Amino acid sequence: MIIDCHGHYTTAPAPLAQFRDRQLARLIDPAIAKPVRELSISDDQLRESLQKQLTFQRERGTDLTIFSPRAGGMSHHSGTEHTSVEWTQVCNDLIHRVVQLYPSNFVGVCQLPQSPGVSPANCIEELERCVTELGFIGCNINPDPTDGYWTDPPLTDRYWYPLYEKMVELDVPGMVHVSCSCNPNFHAVGAHYLNGDTAAFMQFLQSKLFQDFPTLRFVIPHGGGAVPYHWGRYRGIALDLKLPPLEELLLNNVYFDTCVYHQPGIDLLSEVIPADNILFASEMVGAVRGIDPLTGHYFDDTKRYLDHLPLSSEDKDKIFYKNALKVYPRLEKVLAEREIAS
């Protein structure tokens, strides 16, 4: 079995964006009619919109995608806390419909109704709904709800603790994933994404978060931003700070995905990060959609890079599915229930 731990619904039918446009337009002009939460998208339209993902799964030989709303679409800075709650529910409900249509291909991870300056305690209700009612197995956490200005507290501040308490109680991990960037200094997928990953890792490194929450787990996507490339720097910083080795300090709680779109990057990732901490992922259909003229294959066909690694079959199993089952413990139960149902 091959589990892709990082896919967003980037190909949702137009009525989703229309809902959002209307929702945001009403913030400026309240005379605009309130959009209906039940989107007029038929099951056939959903099926049609997912053909690309399903084809890639088949062609690339992956089985199951851990699937969440489009990251760039979360846009937590837009509107008010209420805007974010409503939009989040609509997005998560749509993921739930996808998962119901294709239970063998997708499992849900939820967006959270974050909002700048609003306590993450406001995310508990939606997280609980998604996990206990919709069968989701994790959440995406935006470390910068301002979408580019970073004025909220770091992920390691007690500000976030109410959310973490619920994550621990439900035994679900969080993928640290920024959304769009409204700061012209930061291109979204070319800078803000990777910078969010790097910033989060360093926040974890300098904190006591995992002493307070020994079972809390985060996946840092995009191969960990700059982190594995600078693993020596981080080992050195930890040493200068008189901290234990990174393995001991962080690697029971922090995992990296494989969304690195060339062979040398994947080679480095697997050389410096233990196989126990790497989760297979592609983020298809996502940030980079073309075919690499140097290889003739899609940049985001990350399974190909992993297939080239001289890893033991044990390590490959960890990366391709065993670590996912460990980091997302609810996955096993969800898969078992579906097995019985089918």
Added chain:
Amino acid sequence: MIIDCHGHYTTAPAPLAQFRDRQLARLIDPAIAKPVRELSISDDQLRESLQKQLTFQRERGTDLTIFSPRAGGMSHHSGTEHTSVEWTQVCNDLIHRVVQLYPSNFVGVCQLPQSPGVSPANCIEELERCVTELGFIGCNINPDPTDGYWTDPPLTDRYWYPLYEKMVELDVPGMVHVSCSCNPNFHAVGAHYLNGDTAAFMQFLQSKLFQDFPTLRFVIPHGGGAVPYHWGRYRGIALDLKLPPLEELLLNNVYFDTCVYHQPGIDLLSEVIPADNILFASEMVGAVRGIDPLTGHYFDDTKRYLDHLPLSSEDKDKIFYKNALKVYPRLEKVLAEREIAS
């Protein structure tokens, strides 16, 4: 010859910090006496403060360090534009004294008197003074004078063009180097540094800056932040944006240093970035000061990692000094003058 293109004066004698403390204290309490610009630091104190750098040069087998004021100390967000001008002159003058004392070991690169919201045109005078009067060969450019909140325009905005015009006229490159971070989300050397590098590269990628300034040159330090690790992502993004290949788009103007503190990182850097675009650097004495328990050598002894690479002697010469002479054309003249003087 081996040229280290990235060293900061992190070991300056105490009167420099005392000047700064007094300068900033006066902003709050104008009754405090104005500090004297001529620091009471003797030549012997300067020599004493540089023993570590000189010892490392000797032990590691490097010859010349391109030397600039401490990056974290620039702290451009502090005080007013005037504060920044005064502090910058004091810092640059001290570098000039270092270079005069050890002309075979150091050559100067200047800090600029940047200030949030102030046009970089205000940097022209100090750049000109440092280059034409003090013999400096380049400058450090802080892409985020707010030191962590990124509210000034990107490096590719016309806002910066007056400074670039002067850099082109003087034929000096800029190292893109953030300063400290006053944003608790960003640890300085563990996040803000690398994120600044990554953000700047992506700004260049999506701009027409080098069409407007074909001879403008930037060095991106710390091995280019996350960029080489994600070289496939950037090639893919350029392709999606219908841009030419990165080599053609950027590599006549953008260079990477080798401040990556472990062998796998340097291996990747040299695998994906052409030797023509890599400049040897260590940033000693800097961000990471310890000895790697895995190797028994200093993390920042980057020459060791490069010595292990299977590069041709031609490529090694480029990385160790030829590229530096190309990127910093004034260096050759400065060295020749010193040769005559000695």
